[in-house]
Amino acid sequence: MAANLLRIATHEAENQLALSLRQAFLLLESNLRPPFPLTIPTSEEYQVLNCAILYGILTQPHHAKTHIKHLHAVVSDGYAFFVNLLVQVTNELLEKLVDSARNQLLWVTGEMVDVSAVGFDALLVSLLRQVVGGDFTDGNLWLCFEVATLFLSKWDSLLEEEPMVLTSGLYAFLRLLADHCRVSSRNSKLEALVRLEIEFCLKMLREQFHLCLKVGRDVIRLLQDLHHMPEFQAVWRDLVLNPTVFGTSGFLGIAQFYSTRTSSRYFLLRIPPMMETHLRFLLTQVKLGGQKRHQAWFASKYLFSPDRETLICDIVRFICCTHHPTKEIIQSDIIPRWAVIGWLLKFCRKNYVEANAKLALFYNWLFFDERADKLMDIEPAVLLMVCSVPKYVEITNSLLEFLFLLVDNYDMEHKEMITRGVLSSFNCLISKGVIHTFDVLTSSGVIFPLLRERLATFLLGMKAGIAKELRPIGVSNQCLPALKFPNSSCIGTPTPSPKKQQMGVQESQIGSNSIDSVAHPRTLIEDLGSLVQNLVEAIKKSDEAGLSILQKILDLYVSIENLPASGPNSVRSLSAKISKDLEHKLFTPVQCFLDERYSGTEVESVTSIIIRKFVFSQKERTQEMLSCWSMDGFPVGPCLLSYASRLAYEANKLDNLGKSIVSDSLPKLKDSQVPLLKFHVKDCHNPLNSNQKCFETFDSLSELDRELVAKLIDDVFIAYKCFLSHLKTTFHNREGETTLSKLLLSDLISCSKWKGMRLKYLCQSLFSHLPDLSVGEEGIIRLLMSCLDDGDILDVKFDIGLRRYSLFGENTEAILSLIKTSLKWESLEQHKFWGLLGVELAVSGVRLEKLILNFFCSAEINDPSLCSTAVGGLLSICNSRAPTPELVGAVILLPNHVFQAFAAAVLSTWAHLNASLLFDSLAEFSEKHGSQNGESIFSNPTGVMVNHSAILWLLNYFDARGVNLSYVLGGS
Incomplete structure (x- = not known):
């Protein structure tokens, strides 16, 4: 009886290719074992025999070597027909092959490489094409690992017989590596695969660079996505600075890649x-x-x-x-x-x-x-x-x-x-x-x-x-x-086009105000000084006049190429003069900035004008001026952060971000609902609109695509991050090393003290737009736990549950460190912490079993009074999870020295909610860790320390039902 080749649902018709292979096998099954017939088959018989042998190889792993010897004995076409069958199976059947057949397909492919079969390169390409990008299922990752292993293990044969197939491997694995590296931190199964892919790609780039050149310009495009990896940073440096190190005659630099069009066959690989x-x-x-x-x-x-x-x-x-x-x-x-x-x-x-x-x-x-x-x-x-x-x-x-x-x-x-x-x-x-x-x-x-x-x-x-x-x-x-x-x-x-638009029109604005933009730098500097001198008088006349002069000062300031390093027109002197003239109007703490009572009067304030100038210009000059004001004690960072957060708040309030592609435009907006957002967008499109007339000429945000609004908001956060980077350099030079996250925390603390400021909205914007600076940061999370009330905590839980952002990330070690640190927090802070962590763990890819084992095995667990809240949090999280073999195994293996009833309590809850799944997982765990003679670890200890409360609960549970524990768990 022929074994199954495919996994086919009851409603599916049998595949014709699989059917033909099966029929050939049934027809010739008696001839597929030694001694083999000595007759020479006809062409048609030869093809049927190839089909039968292939089916035997795929469905009878224990006879595979016999079948391959049979094939070697009868082959008369250089394996061309057999390899063509393998290509068809790969292209049409691979997804549905049973696991053993998939293994055999990779094995027989290696055999075809060893005998230099005709067309084996096409077979390898077919396998590469079956590895799907962005697919992190176990089957796809397994296939990728096996194909990468095959390319490395057969390196010498491939290099000698079909070296161009190695270039196909290079293109495929460079592209796959970019996807795999992006999520490897949250998927431990990828670590070995990533190392294998890196090994192959570096081997190609370092040892067979002349082959890499044949791929063409897309090699550079793919290497871009890997620039953050140390191994490829070294390759980049050599490509740019030391091209001769690759040992390829005539290669003088990456321009040679640029000049070579990549063949269309490489794009088919993905x-x-x-x-x-x-x-x-x-x-x-x-x-x-x-x-x-x-x-x-x-x-x-x-x-x-x-x-x-x-x-x-x-x-x-x-x-x-x-x-x-x-x-x-x-x-x-x-x-x-x-x-x-x-x-x-x-x-x-x-x-x-x-x-x-x-x-x-x-x-x-x-x-x-x-x-x-x-x-x-x-x-x-x-x-x-x-x-x-x-x-x-x-x-x-x-x-x-x-x-x-x-x-x-x-x-x-x-x-x-x-x-x-x-x-x-x-x-x-x-x-x-x-x-x-x-x-x-x-x-x-x-x-x-x-x-x-x-x-x-x-x-x-x-x-x-x-x-x-x-x-x-x-x-x-x-x-x-x-x-x-x-x-x-x-x-x-x-940087979005409106920013570029603003810079160009600002230059024309300077020209329209009788300031020659191509004048001698000394003349421009004198004009700038004159404008600064007039600032005070303009402010005395009216706020509108003062803001107009300030706008002109900023426009001219960013347009001058070289300002003196010292003197009355240096950056330091100008910033000091402006701050003196503007007095209390410069970077003042915002009142009710994120409160519903906010009236929108501050959209045209001194602070907002300066912030928009910084965001839209992104010049080093504006960085320096903001840093000067920050060093003088002005809350520049907090104002930038609150401005960006207010924009994000207003956009989210109207559901402008994160929507599916249902409508291309924003809903109709009311000025009173989103005053800052509307003015920011109008100012972006009408850079001269420091006056009301220009403000009124822009009809509605509904004319803009929501993606453009999202980009504008992202750019404000990018500008804020650039400011922090510049400030970090200043701190490093003056006061020693600091980090961007610490600077962000300092700004966040300042904002939280302002009247009417809602820390919840700051939280939403930070973790959505600056995750690299906020996710998993102890100081920021501690601040939220101490300041957010129960209503705010509930809103954050909703956001996390909807996966709008993450507070803790997916690095298990980092989360464990945060848990240990939280043990010293106030009790109320710990309860809030575990409430949020529980929601996030439910929707993230963090391995809970690893977290539990590491926590209970750590030294910090020795004091029950200190850890009770954390253990209670873990208990609630475990009770809400399904009992998988890995999680059940972690509970079974917990140490016995403290919180001894934890494991029994978790097992009891699982038994009540899903007993069949629990005991299936127990059986699988027992089988995995059992002794060599097949006995359960519960009946015949194998050196594995089993939790006492867990085994006692299991014994009592099954004794009460008259069932033997070893029998249930698969023991003898």
């Missing part, structure tokens, strides 16, 4: 065959206007979880560089590629995912050479920008902004090459008739003025046939480093 089928159906059969249900089905199948979102950049790369439609499809009403990509961009929920998707869309633009690159690679991006005007103009603005951000900041060392590539892209798109004119972009009133001007200036370079040195749009180089320190996450959160 698209599983079934997904490719569905994508090609969408792009060749579905008509524009009827695609919504097909897209919804595709998203539910392949993008259903947040981790799967990282696949979007791979899909965009596939659509741009691999799927090139025929002329007939282009001229038909089939949904175009650009429309599908636009939908995918709208599907991005995380900043770094959106940034990687946009980079995938524009990457070939940066290095485009008509002689070597393909027009179809760059076509979707320009059509998406052009066709999104005017209905989806936010997409056009976002893409143009990102493109110029790449030109200015992607690689400062090769900026001229990138500029030339983008100019060549525009030129080729026009000359080949993809679009006939750029007027829709350069003349449309709905596109941001600064972007229109920038594009028009840029296109002049194309017409002149030169790549001019273009003026940067005004993005902070601190947040966007050159390629020497690659940072794709920074590219993922570019």
Whole structure:
């Protein structure tokens, strides 16, 4: 009787390929054992025999070596037919293969590599394509581990027979590594896999660099996502500073990568065959206007979880560089590629995912050479920008902004090459008739003025046939480093176009006020001094006049290239003069800032104007002035933090953030509901609007996309973080080492003391927008526990339960350290702490069993009076969890010295709520830790220390029911 090959549900029809293999096996089963027939099979018989042998290998692991010897004896085509069968099984059946068959498939693949079978490279590629990005299920991680192991163990054979398949492994594992590293801290199963992937990729980059060059420019794109890893930082340094270390003759730098187009076959590596089928159906059969249900089905199948979102950049790369439609499809009403990509961009929920998707869309633009690159690679991006005007103009603005951000900041060392590539892209798109004119972009009133001007200036370079040195749009180089320190996450959160717009219009504003923006620096400095002198008189006339002068001072201040380091016009002197003139109006504690009674009168205050200038300009100069005021004792940091938190509060209040893609615009807003948010957005779009007239010309926030508002708010928090970084450097130079989290805590404490300040809203914004500085930070969490009342704690529980943010993170060691620290807190603080921790552990990936064992085995547990609240918290958490084998095992193995009834109490609760699951888990735990003769650890101790209260409860429980414990647990 043939064993099962697949896991098939009762309602599913049998797969035809599996059926043919099974029938061949049943037909020839008697001939598959020694002695083998000596007759030479015909071509048809040979194929049937190959099918039978393959089925035997996959379903009979104990006879696999016999079957493979049989195959070696009869092979007459270099294993070509057999390998082709393996490719079909991999592509069509791998997901449904029973576990033993999956193991056998990997084993026989290794055998085919050993004998250099014809087409074994295609088989390896098929296996690589089956490893799904963003999928952290056990089966997918196992497959990835086995394939990586196979590539490393067969390194020499692959290098000798099919070295190009190693480049496929490099592309696949570089891409997978970025996903795996992002979540490895919360998934211990990934640690070994990540080490294996790093080993293979570094082996390729260090030992076979000449092969890596053949992959082309996308190697650099993939390495960007790994810049934070020490192993790849060393590779980056050598690529930029010491290219000769790679030992490849003729390699002089990464420009050689940039100049080589990556073959389309590499992009297929990250698209599983079934997904490719569905994508090609969408792009060749579905008509524009009827695609919504097909897209919804595709998203539910392949993008259903947040981790799967990282696949979007791979899909965009596939659509741009691999799927090139025929002329007939282009001229038909089939949904175009650009429309599908636009939908995918709208599907991005995380900043770094959106940034990687946009980079995938524009990457070939940066290095485009008509002689070597393909027009179809760059076509979707320009059509998406052009066709999104005017209905989806936010997409056009976002893409143009990102493109110029790449030109200015992607690689400062090769900026001229990138500029030339983008100019060549525009030129080729026009000359080949993809679009006939750029007027829709350069003349449309709905596109941001600064972007229109920038594009028009840029296109002049194309017409002149030169790549001019273009003026940067005004993005902070601190947040966007050159390629020497690659940072794709920074590219993922570019300074929004309204900021760039403000900087350009501010310069024109200075000109309109009779201040020549190209005057001699000395003249500008004198004008600045004059304006500062006039500030006091203007303030005496009216607040409006004083604010107008202050606005002009700030505009001129950020436009001057070099201010003297000392003297009356130095940064220090100017900041001191302004603070003296403004007296109590500068960075005053906010009254009722986060209270419902807040009237909105402070949106045009001195503090708000300075903050907006800092946020929109992001110049080093404004950093220095803010630091001067902070050193003078002004609460700059707390005001920045409260401003950012108020914006986030107002946006969340109207449910502007975190919505699904149901509506592209914000709901209609009332001025009284969101005064600061509305003024901030208006000021961003109308940088001259220090007067009421400009304020009134902006109709409603409903004209803006919610994603743009979200980015504006993110940028305020980024600006605040930049301020903290600058302040940290100052503290380090003057007072020794400090951290950004400590500075944040100091600001948070100051804000919490202000009248009417709601710490709950600060908490929401901090953990949502600055998780790297706040999550798991003892001081911040202790402050919340001491200040939040029961109502606020309940609201925070709701937020955590809805996974809007995390307080504690998923680092088990960090949480354990926090628990130990909390033992010294006040009793009420501990109860609040455990209430919040319990909610978060219920929705996080933290391994509770590891937390429990480490806590009960620690030295701090020796004092029952000190630990009672913590143990009670753990008891409640355990009682709310299902009894898994790992968790049950942890409870069974708890030490006996303190809180002896804990284990029995937990087991009793589990028995009452889910007895069958409890005892299944007990049996599995007993089997895992049992003795070699199969006896249970409860009846025959194996050196494992079992909790006394647990074993006593189990004995009493089963004695009361007349059942033998060893029998239930699988013992003899």
